[in-house]
Amino acid sequence: xxxxxxxxxxxxxxxxxxxxxxxxxxxxxxxxxxxxxxxxxxxxxxxxxxxxxxxxxxxxxxxxxxxxxxxxxxxxxxxxxxxxxxxxxxxxxxxxxxxxxxxxxxxxxxxxxxxxxxxxxxxxxxxxxxxxxxxxxxxxxxxxxxxxxxxxxxxxxxxxxxxxxxxxxxxxxxxxxxxxxxxxxxxxxxxxxxxxxxxxx
Amino acid sequence: xxxxxxxxxxxxxxxxxxxxxxxxxxxxxxxxxxxxxxxxxxxxxxxxxxxxxxxxxxxxxxxxxxxxxxxxxxxxxxxxxxxxxxxxxxxxxxxxxxxxxxxxxxxxxxxxxxxxxxxxxxxxxxxxxxxxxxxxxxxxxxxxxxxxxxxxxxxxxxxxxxxxxxxxxxxxxxxxxxxxxxxxxxxxxxxxxxxxxxxxxxxxxxxxxxxxxxxxxxxxxxxxxxxxxxxxxxxxxxxxxxxxxxxxxxxxxxxxxxxxxxxxxxxxxxxxxxxxxxxxxxxxxxxxxxxxxxxxxxxxxxxxxxxxxxxxxxxxxxxxxxxxxxxxxxxxxxxxxxxxxxxxxxxxxxxxxxxxxxxxxxxxxxxxxxxxxxxxxxxxxxxxxxxxxxxxxxxxxxxxxxxxxxxxxxxxxxxxxxxxxxxxxxxxxxxxxxxxxxxxxxxxxxxxxxxxxxxxxxxxxxxxxxxxxxxxxxxxxxxxxxxxxxxxxxxxxxxxxxxxxxxxxxxxxxxxxxxxxxxxxxxxxxxxxxxxxxxxxxxxxxxxxxxxxxxxxxxxxxxxxxxxxxxxxxxxxxxxxx
Numbered sequence: 001x002x003x004x005x006x007x008x009x010x011x012x013x014x015x016x017x018x019x020x021x022x023x024x025x026x027x028x029x030x031x032x033x034x035x036x037x038x039x040x041x042x043x044x045x046x047x048x049x050x051x052x053x054x055x056x057x058x059x060x061x062x063x064x065x066x067x068x069x070x071x072x073x074x075x076x077x078x079x080x081x082x083x084x085x086x087x088x089x090x091x092x093x094x095x096x097x098x099x100x101x102x103x104x105x106x107x108x109x110x111x112x113x114x115x116x117x118x119x120x121x122x123x124x125x126x127x128x129x130x131x132x133x134x135x136x137x138x139x140x141x142x143x144x145x146x147x148x149x150x151x152x153x154x155x156x157x158x159x160x161x162x163x164x165x166x167x168x169x170x171x172x173x174x175x176x177x178x179x180x181x182x183x184x185x186x187x188x189x190x191x192x193x194x195x196x197x198x199x200x201x
Numbered sequence: 202x203x204x205x206x207x208x209x210x211x212x213x214x215x216x217x218x219x220x221x222x223x224x225x226x227x228x229x230x231x232x233x234x235x236x237x238x239x240x241x242x243x244x245x246x247x248x249x250x251x252x253x254x255x256x257x258x259x260x261x262x263x264x265x266x267x268x269x270x271x272x273x274x275x276x277x278x279x280x281x282x283x284x285x286x287x288x289x290x291x292x293x294x295x296x297x298x299x300x301x302x303x304x305x306x307x308x309x310x311x312x313x314x315x316x317x318x319x320x321x322x323x324x325x326x327x328x329x330x331x332x333x334x335x336x337x338x339x340x341x342x343x344x345x346x347x348x349x350x351x352x353x354x355x356x357x358x359x360x361x362x363x364x365x366x367x368x369x370x371x372x373x374x375x376x377x378x379x380x381x382x383x384x385x386x387x388x389x390x391x392x393x394x395x396x397x398x399x400x401x402x403x404x405x406x407x408x409x410x411x412x413x414x415x416x417x418x419x420x421x422x423x424x425x426x427x428x429x430x431x432x433x434x435x436x437x438x439x440x441x442x443x444x445x446x447x448x449x450x451x452x453x454x455x456x457x458x459x460x461x462x463x464x465x466x467x468x469x470x471x472x473x474x475x476x477x478x479x480x481x482x483x484x485x486x487x488x489x490x491x492x493x494x495x496x497x498x499x500x501x502x503x504x505x506x507x508x509x510x511x512x513x514x515x516x517x518x519x520x521x522x523x524x525x526x527x528x529x530x531x532x533x534x535x536x537x538x539x540x541x542x543x544x545x546x547x548x549x550x551x552x553x554x555x556x557x558x559x560x561x562x563x564x565x566x567x568x569x570x571x572x573x574x575x576x577x578x579x580x581x582x583x584x585x586x587x588x589x590x591x592x593x594x595x596x597x598x599x600x601x602x603x604x605x606x607x608x609x610x611x612x613x614x615x616x617x618x619x620x621x622x623x624x625x626x627x628x629x630x631x632x633x634x635x636x637x638x639x640x641x642x643x644x645x646x647x648x649x650x651x652x653x654x655x656x657x658x659x660x661x662x663x664x665x666x667x668x669x670x671x672x673x674x675x676x677x678x679x680x681x682x683x684x685x686x687x688x689x690x691x692x693x694x695x696x697x698x699x700x701x702x703x704x705x706x707x708x709x710x711x712x713x714x715x716x717x718x719x720x721x722x723x724x725x726x727x728x729x730x731x732x733x734x735x736x737x738x739x740x741x742x743x744x745x746x747x748x749x750x751x752x753x754x755x756x757x758x759x760x761x762x763x764x765x766x767x768x769x770x771x772x773x774x775x776x777x778x779x
Binding site for chain 2: 058059060061062063064065066067069070071072073075091093094104124127141143145147149150152153155156157158159160161162163164187188189190191192193194195196197198199200201
């Protein structure tokens with residue numbers, strides 16, 4: 001009976017404390033708080049800002065490098081394994097200096113053409129053609145690297161540009177992996193092996 | 202009810218639900234006699250990190266394990282050691298990596314976990330400045346040490362930087378030790394992350410790479426804090442993979458194009474014999490500098506390729522020049538360097554302190570980098586190499602909320618308020634780069650970059666329908682180069698809906714495609730990107746009183762795939778909409 005009285009008292013005390021918290025808390029309801037504005041933008045400006053920001057302008061903020069690009073970033077396509085010839089075009093806005101291009105390929109594709117290094121005198125907004133003959137013995141997604149150096153004003157800048165060489169049908173991209181991570185609370189990890197030394201303390 | 206209002210209205214329901222749960226929980230605890238269980242359990246996926254004891258870091262799903270730990274606490278031992286990684290420096294001439302000079306460096310500030318044989322987390326800690334960690338653990342228990350590629354700091358300013366793999370579901374890299382019984386004989390466990398270099402190639406696993414990336418980031422974070430930053434660093438993933446190559450395509454295949462920051466994550470190249478950047482500390486800190494300016498200050502950078510001798514859009518020149526100088530300041534090394542090529546033996550370097558550039562002006566990242574870096578070095582009335590001077594300007598309200606777009610002019614404008622004693626010193630550095638700055642809008646600038654249409658930097662657009670002629674050109678390159686975009690300053694003196702029209706003027710440039718972007722304090726608040734030839738039309742929402750910036754361009758000049766030389770001029774008008 002004594003134990004029961006203590007429990008009942010504990011219950012009453014708890015109810016009083018919780019009621020106090022709730023009453024106090026209600027008075028500080030978030031809906032009555034104002035969100036401080038960091039700028040002087042009007043409400044109509046803010047609404048516009050949030051709803052109209054998807055413009056067609058979108059480029060990543062990239063690291064520095066030589067002013068050169070592929071004219072087209074579309075992959076080189078081949079319907080089936082075999083040897084194919086391509087004219088890859090590089091563009092550079094530089095109007096002076098020279099551009100040296102070294103071409104290499106990753107595993108699975110051979111550069112059949114004899115010439116691997118190309119040199120161009122630069123003109124403003126010029127296009128520079130690199131002729132390539134490539135051979136792939138199997139279907140797959142391969143990569144051709146252009147290691148580009150631009151020498152101008154006694155300075156050398158470089159950039160590696162890679163073009164995709166797709167032989168056969170490309171893999172269909174799915175979003176399964178991203179969805180899998182989003183649906184799981186457990187952090188997925190990639191385990192790398194340590195060089196570990198264990199000794200007595 | 203708008204979305205914003207609906208979001209604001211949501212919390213009361215949710216809070217009442219939580220309070221109801223609290224009541225139930227308290228009642229249940231009371232009914233149980235006040236919480237007899239001593240377990241202090243957290244979820245295994247909790248991100249909270251501390252120098253925790255076994256009891257406080259054990260998890261709900263491993264209560265049995267925790268119990269055994271608790272019961273064996275009387276015979277606990279200290280298990281610890283040092284975590285290190287291989288750091289590969291550049292050659293003395295700054296070109297390429299020098300593998301023969303590889304050194305062992307401490308893995309500092311990263312999360313270390315002690316796991317049991319079921320991979321359950323028993324304890325968590327963080328390595329100190331020499332890479333040391335330690336745990337208290339029950340003896341005779343099978344345990345292994347896991348070092349996460351995660352920098353974590355829980356005191357203000359907090360940070361949480363992770364290195365993940367974009368080609369593997371953005372999974373976190375971890376380095377694991379072996380599962381060995383904890384005892385005095387196995388109490389010291391030193392873990393080393395090897396580079397994987399075996400003489401001619403990376404033929405072993407490149408364990409060191411994620412930790413090399415984090416070490417550069419930590420160095421930067423420490424300097425930002427030392428400069429006085431008290432704002433928390435927003436979480437950031439740095440996505441690196443051995444598959445990350447310089448091809449534009451599908452990022453989950455590793456086709457990332459180059460190392461870059463996209464506003465939410467940093468992607469880093471990892472393709473050996475082509476371009477891999479984990480040891481290019483200037484590159485890592487350059488991209489992390491973009492994150493810093495975006496998160497702790499303001500950047501209006503529109504991205505895109507850029508080079509030291511480009512004539513750039515003023516927003517891009519400022520951001521890229523700042524980030525080049527930032528990496529040099531963080532490392533106290535003015536030689537920006539980036540290794541590439543076969544065996545990473547090639548590459549280039551760029552002395553950011555150099556003042557004598559072929560291209561000098563407000564549109565040159567080389568000019569901006571040299572101004573900021575040489576100001577950092579300056580002892581003229583200030584302490585040399587004290588980053589807090591630049592950080593105080595850069596993080597000031599007058600800079601981050603400036604009506605003008607972010608450029609060297611806004612930096613100078615803020616410097617006049619924040620460091621008035623340094624104005625003369627800074628102006629002399631500007632003059633060396635052919636820049637004259639009288640206010641945030643570049644009034645008084647006379648350096649046109651060789652194209653008269655680039656001046657004035659901001660044209661003034663009245664609201665009386667009078668035309669102002671501007672020209673968009675790709676003569677310096679497309680998209681992010683000088684005078685692709687033209688800027689007009691629009692002063693609104695009475696709230697109203699305004700109509701802005703753009704129509705081609707002067708000689709016909711072909712089928713032009715003008716676009717309009719309306720900004721306030723760097724925020725894009727409205728735009729028009731119609732496809733009607735030679736004209737564009739924007740009717741705004743109600744604009745409040747204040748200063749706005751209109752950006753006008755011909756979409757053709759922004760197209761990086763276009764090889765046509767284009768200069769298109771437009772009459773721009775603004776008036777109250779009827």
